[in-house]
Amino acid sequence: MPKVFPVIIEKCKETGLLIGYVPGIPGAHTQAETLEELQQNIKEVLELNEKKNEGWNIFSFYGSYSNPFVVGNGNIFYLG
Secondary structure, X not given: OOOOOOOEEEEOOOOOOEEEEOOOOXXXXXXXXXXXXXXXXXXXXXXXXXXXXXXXXXXXXXOOOOOOEEEEOOEEEEOO
């Protein structure tokens, strides 16, 4: 059965690069200019990590959540 991993993707406002990482797997992160390139890079990182068998059973993905926060005038307001 193939392993399925969540990949978190963020975009750097300064460089415009896409940053991708896999929670729970140390060192499983990369960057790229396009989504296609990022997907290929993440695949390569996971393949290399699997060959080394490092970090596979240390963590497991638990979940994610979003909270409605508003930041302004030096204050943070929770809207939940």
